[in-house]
Amino acid sequence: MHIENLHYVGKLCKERRKALKKRQVDLVDECLSQSDISKIENGVPLSVEKYDTYMKKLQVEIKQTPTEIKEATDEQIDLCERPAFLDLVVAEHYIDFVSPSQGLKQLRGVTLSNHDRLKPYHLYLHGKYYLSKKNYTKAAKQFWLTINCVKKDEKNFMHTNFIACAYHQLSRIEYYLNRFKSAIEFSRQAEALFALDGERSYYLDFILISRVTYLKKLNRRADMQQLLNELKSKPSHPDQIVNSNSKEAILNHYEIQAYMFMESEKYKDALSLAFAGIDLARIDRMYNRSFELWTTLGNIYTKKELLQLAETCFLAALSLHRYIVDDYLFAYVYTQLGILYNKQKKGEKAKEVLLEAVQFSRRSKDSYLEAEALLILGKTYHIEGLHKKAIPLLKQGLEITEIHFYSDLQRKILIELGTIDDPDSQKYVNKFFESYVESHMN
Helix, strand or coil, rough: CCCCCCCHHHHHHHHHHHHCCHHHHHCCCCCCCCHHHHHHCEEEEHHHHHHHHHHHHCCCCCCHHHHHHHHHHHCCCHHHHHHHHHHHHHHHHHHHHHHHHHHHHHCCCCCCCCCCCCCCHHHHHHHHHHHCCCCCHHHHHHHHHHHHHHHCCCCHHHHHHHHHHHHHHHHHHHHHHHHHHHHHHHHHHHCCCCCCCCCCCCCCHHHHHHHHHHHHCCCCHHHHHHHHHHHHHCCCCCCCCCCCCHHHHHHHHHHHHHHHHHHCCCHHHHHHHHHHHHHHHHCCCCCHHHHHHHHHHHHHHHHCCCCHHHHHEEEEEEEECEEEECCCEEEEHHHHHHHHHHHHHCHHHHHHHHHHHHHHHCCCCCCCHHHHHHHHHHHHHHHHHHHHHHHHHHHHHHHHHHHHCHHHHHHHHHHHHHHHCCCCHHHHHHHHHHHHHHHHHH
């Protein structure tokens, strides 16, 4: 059996499993581990035999030809659920924020066909990498490849605005080389080809304000003022969901609204907002907000059981470690990573990151995060049957919840302690019911 597009097949399998009201763990056997099933549903390359086994188990049949499968993928798979898309977003994050070399390494791990809707993005990011290294010749080559790629398939690629972005980057190269007239011409090309209703709507401001800088070098004051007036009169970008002069407030709104959409299971809206916020945070170099938005994105993917994508997001957040001074942010993301690794049956990794979560929460004096991290860590040891290690951790967490009246968290710890084979377990069960009754009487 030949599988042309693993992402499409994985999506079909996941939809079928959910229709059958089965969990991944319900379908584990001697041939398929839960890790295998998760990888199949996320379109990760495995042996054809494993894909075939899982499809037969779910009675999923592929009747389309490989070409039809590819077309169905473009229409049916949400861009935000494609590992390749997330890999490119992470690559841009590394190039602009962390380490261009790390970004290039990420890019080299992405393989795309010439007709893939992500191809212009892939080429454009190679150009950004070389530009960050001041290798203008190689950068220009990649931006011209981006332009030609879009021109070959304008119907599908013009809305991405990567042709306008590429012309803008060429204008910057000309500016760096002191060729100001050429810079202005490329900038005009970028503006002329910019799709106002397309992606990266914020980019038009970059194009115009950069041209003001080029005009300044030529002392063309009237043209400069005209562009500044144009920028001043422009309405807010459609990507901006709240009117505010504070970038901090805007990005905070993105993060909170994405979280609320996630809690309401409006995952498409949640993903869209999280990615938009990540883009804006990267542009404005808002490190804390970027950290929080990557963490929120990871939580959304965790809720959707796209665990590998979630891990990618949490690690992208942690890549900003040198810029983050708030320890509570690390405590939270390490706790989420611990939960994720437990879902993936990676106990050792879970314990490692949860110990970090405990340390960071203590450093930041965040008692709630400390109690939560102790709960998950204790739970991890409990799963492994290491009760002597689990109980002290859970008791520490319980003590914190009792001091600070964290009732919900307290009951979770009591449930965990009550299910451990220990002489005191009944005491914790009774305590849980007392707390439960008390909360319902108030």
